[in-house]
Amino acid sequence: MIRLQNVTKTYKRGGDDEVVALDDVSIDVDKGEFVFVVGPSGSGKSTFMRLLTREQFPDEGEIWVAGKNLVSLRSWKVPMLRREIGYVFQDFKLLPNKTVYENVAFAMEVIGKSRREIERRVPEVLELVGLEGKAQALPHELSGGQQQRVSVARAFVNNPRILLCDEPTGNLDPTTSVGIMKLLDRINRTGATVVMATHDQHIVDSMRRRVIELENGHVVRDQSRGVYGYAG
Amino acid sequence: MRWIYVLTEALKGLRRNLMMTVAVILSVTVSLTLLGASLLLSEQVELATDDWVGQVEVSIFLCDGRTCPEITEEQREQLETDLEEHQVVEEVFYESKQEAYDRFVELFSDQPNLIESVDADVLPASFRVRLQNPQLFAVIADEFAAYPGVEEIVDQRQVLDQFLRFTNVIRNAALIVAVIQLVAAGVLIANTIRVAAFARREQTSIMKLVGASNWYIRLPFVMEGVFAGVLGALVSWGLLWASVPRVAAQLRQEIELMPFIGASEVIAIGPLLLASGAGIAALASVLALRRFLDV
Ligand SMILES: Nc1ncnc2c1ncn2[C@@H]1O[C@H](COP(=O)(O)OP(=O)(O)O)[C@@H](O)[C@H]1O
Numbered sequence: 134m135i136r137l138q139n140v141t142k143t144y145k146r147g148g149d150d151e152v153v154a155l156d157d158v159s160i161d162v163d164k165g166e167f168v169f170v171v172g173p174s175g176s177g178k179s180t181f182m183r184l185l186t187r188e189q190f191p192d193e194g195e196i197w198v199a200g201k202n203l204v205s206l207r208s209w210k211v212p213m214l215r216r217e218i219g220y221v222f223q224d225f226k227l228l229p230n231k232t233v234y235e236n237v238a239f240a241m242e243v244i245g246k247s248r249r250e251i252e253r254r255v256p257e258v259l260e261l262v263g264l265e266g267k268a269q270a271l272p273h274e275l276s277g278g279q280q281q282r283v284s285v286a287r288a289f290v291n292n293p294r295i296l297l298c299d300e301p302t303g304n305l306d307p308t309t310s311v312g313i314m315k316l317l318d319r320i321n322r323t324g325a326t327v328v329m330a331t332h333d334q335h336i337v338d339s340m341r342r343r344v345i346e347l348e349n350g351h352v353v354r355d356q357s358r359g360v361y362g363y364a365g
Numbered sequence: 366m367r368w369i370y371v372l373t374e375a376l377k378g379l380r381r382n383l384m385m386t387v388a389v390i391l392s393v394t395v396s397l398t399l400l401g402a403s404l405l406l407s408e409q410v411e412l413a414t415d416d417w418v419g420q421v422e423v424s425i426f427l428c429d430g431r432t433c434p435e436i437t438e439e440q441r442e443q444l445e446t447d448l449e450e451h452q453v454v455e456e457v458f459y460e461s462k463q464e465a466y467d468r469f470v471e472l473f474s475d476q477p478n479l480i481e482s483v484d485a486d487v488l489p490a491s492f493r494v495r496l497q498n499p500q501l502f503a504v505i506a507d508e509f510a511a512y513p514g515v516e517e518i519v520d521q522r523q524v525l526d527q528f529l530r531f532t533n534v535i536r537n538a539a540l541i542v543a544v545i546q547l548v549a550a551g552v553l554i555a556n557t558i559r560v561a562a563f564a565r566r567e568q569t570s571i572m573k574l575v576g577a578s579n580w581y582i583r584l585p586f587v588m589e590g591v592f593a594g595v596l597g598a599l600v601s602w603g604l605l606w607a608s609v610p611r612v613a614a615q616l617r618q619e620i621e622l623m624p625f626i627g628a629s630e631v632i633a634i635g636p637l638l639l640a641s642g643a644g645i646a647a648l649a650s651v652l653a654l655r656r657f658l659d660v
C-alpha cells in the first residue's frame with residue numbers, strides 16, 4: 134500500500150543551508166496495517182507523511198502509494214491520489230464558520246459528490262465517530278477531543294484506503310486521546326491502512342502495533358507489535 | 366463541477382471585498398471606456414473617409430453652366446483622354462450629376478432633411494482621379510486648371526489629411542491610455558484575487574488535501590475576477606451608449622456633409638468590450654493564482 138525506497142528529502146533554508154529531513158529511508162506498509170511512526174521532534178515524521186500526499190517531492194528514491202508511483206505522477210493526477218488518503222492533523226484544521234455537518238460534508242462537496250450521497254454518508258460517519266448529536270454545532274462550541282473526532286470524520290468520509298494522522302492526540306489530554314485511538318483502531322478494522330505519527334509513549338505502548346522509529350531522518354527501528362522505546 | 370458552489374463562492378468573495386471590488390470595476394470601466402472610444406473613433410474615421418471621398422485623391426469638378434459655361438461633350442472627352450494618358454494618373458473615373466446625387470443620397474440616408482434640402486441638379490459632375498503618388502497633386506492642378514469646362518480642382522487628401530491627423534492623435538492617445546489603464550486594471554484584479562485567495566487559504570488547503578481538483582479550487586476566484594471585469598465592461602458600454610450618439614448628434618449639426626456613427630455602432634462594440642473585460646480579468650486571476658494555489 135505504501136512503499137518508500139531509498140528516499141532522501143532535504144529542505145533548502147535560504148542560501149546554501151540545507152536540512153536533511155529524511156536520509157535514504159526505505160519503508161513498506163501493507164494494506165490494512167496500523168503503523169506508528171515515532172521519534173523526537175524534528176526527526177522527519179511529518180516530512181514522511183507529506184511525501185505520501187505529494188505535498189512534498191523527494192530529492193531521491195521511489196515512492197509508491199495506493200499503486201501510484203509518486204515520482205512520475207503527473208501533477209494533475211495528484212487530486213486523485215489524495216482522494217485515496219485521509220489526513221488528520223494535530224491542530225484539527227476545521228473551518229471555524231462551518232458547522233460540524235458542513236465541515237464533513239465539505240470534503241465530499243469539493244470532490245463533486247452528489248447531494249444525495251452526502252446526505253446519506255455524513256450522518257453515518259458522524260455516528261461512527263460518536264458525534265451524531267453535534268451535527269449543527271460550530272467547532273468552537275466543541276471540546277478538543279470532539280473537534281478531533283470531526284476531523285477524523287472528515288478524513289474518513291470519502292472512504293480513503295489510507296488514513297494519515299500527524300500527532301492527532303498531540304493537543305489532547307490522555308483520556309481523550311484513548312477515545313481517539315479507539316476510533317482510529319475501529320477505522321483500521323474496516324480495512325483502512327492507518328499511519329500515525331506520534332511521540333506519545335503511553336499510546337504506543339498500549340496499542341502494541343508496528344512501530345517505525347525515526348531519528349535525524351534515519352529509520353533506527355522497525356518492529357512489529359512494538360513499544361515506544363527499548364525497555365531499559 | 367457544481368456551478369452553484371462556484372457562483373456562490375465567487376459572489377461571497379466579491380461581497381467580502383466590497384471596496385476592492387468597486388475599485389476593480391471602476392478601473393475596468395475607465396480602461397474599457399477609453400478603449401471603446403478609440404475604437405469608435407476609428408470607425409468614425411473609416412466611415413467618413415470611405416464614403417466621403419473614398420479612394421479618390423483629386424476631384425476635378427466640371428462646369429454645369431451656373432458659374433462658368435457648361436462643359437461640352439467634346440471638351441469632356443478631351444479632358445478624359447488627357448487625364449488617362451497622363452503619367453502621374455493611376456485611375457480616372459467619371460461621375461455624372463445623377464451619380465453624384467445618388468451617392469449623396471446613399472451617404473446621408475439617415476438624414477432625410479439634408480437630402481431634401483439639396484436639389485438633384487446642384488451637385489456637379491466630376492472626374493475622380495487617383496494618383497500614382499498623392500504628393501503630385503500640384504502637377505495635375507497646374508496642368509488641368511486651365512482646361513475649358515473645368516470649374517475647380519480639389520485635393521481631397523489635403524482636406525482629409527487635416528481631419529485624419531487630428532482624429533488619429535486623439536485615437537492613439539485614447540488607445541495608449543486605455544492600454545495602460547487596462548494593464549493597471551489587470552494588476553489590480555490580480556492583487557484582489559491574491560488577497561481573496563490568501564483570506565481563504567485555510568479552506569483552500571483543506572480542499573487540496575481532500576483531493577479537490579485544481580480547477581475546482583481556482584474557479585471561484587477566477588469567476589470573482591471575471592464578474593468584476595464583466596460588470597466594469599457593462600458600465601463602460603452603458604457610458605458610451607449614453608454619450609457617443611449625443612456627441613455625434615451635436616457634431617452633425619455643426620459639420621454638415623459628413624456621416625457620423627450612431628447608437629448602432631456603440632451597441633456593436635459591446636461584445637468586444639465584454640470579452641476584453643472578462644478576458645483581462647480571467648487572465649489576471651489565473652496568473653495571480655498560478656503560484657499561489659499550485660498543489
Ligand atoms: N517546510 C520546511 N522547510 C524547511 N525545513 C523544514 C520544513 N519542514 C520540516 N523542516 C525541517 O526538517 C526536519 C524534519 O522535520 P519534520 O518532518 O517536521 O519532523 P517531525 O514531524 O518529526 O517533527 C526538521 O529539522 C525541520 O526543521
Ligand SMILES: [Mg+2]
Binds near residue numbers: 178
Ligand atoms: Mg511533525
